Amino acid sequence: MNVIMFHNPRCSKSRETLALLNDRGAQVEIVEYLNTPPDTNTLRALVDKLGVTARDIVRTGESAYRELGLADPGISDDAVLEAIASHPILLQRPIVVRDGKAALGRPPENVLALLD
Template sequence: MPVEIWHNPACGTSRNALALIRHAGIEPRIVEYLQSPPDKARLREAIAAAGLSVREAIRSKEPAYLANGLDDAALTDDALLDAMLAHPALINRPFVFSPLGTRLCRPDSSLVLDVLPPCDKPFVKEDGEVVIDERGNRVR
């Protein structure tokens, strides 16, 4: 199954989503979006496919958010997308794409399981949180 992840290796949520993909037996296409950001059309498409608004897909805790006045509710989606492309750290992460759907796996990396084939092997996040228990049940 082809899977792609927009990944930031410095992010624990992104690392856990990647680990879950690999745990399911899939080696994804890894896009380190900070170095290789998508174009505007692809970013807009990813956000829509995940069922989000552009504002929901932006990282408001990044310094560039306030520094660029992105808290202005009057800004258009195009203006927000342009800011996200100018400052890729503003793109929320990780986005995961598979034939089963697209998910922004934040704040919970286990959301990636929604777009992967069933996996019943136990899995624990790097912080010790159980995602799939010893019986193969997803823990929510």
């Protein structure tokens, strides 16, 4: 089975998710999103596949979150996605995509539903 994983090798949850996928025999296409940031269209597609809002894929603990004023509830989803595209450190990780569906690997076991 082929999956795409938005991965940060410095993140323990991301590494755990990758190991879990490898243990299950998945063929993983890794996107190191800090080196190759997804554009807003890709981010919008991820939000749709996850079935969440743009705010649900933002790392609120990052300094860029505060600096960009993303806590303001009046900011549109489009503006949030543009901020993530410009500051990829804001992207929650890991995100795994398979066959038009996606899962956030927090905890890593969340991605197992994609493998069934």
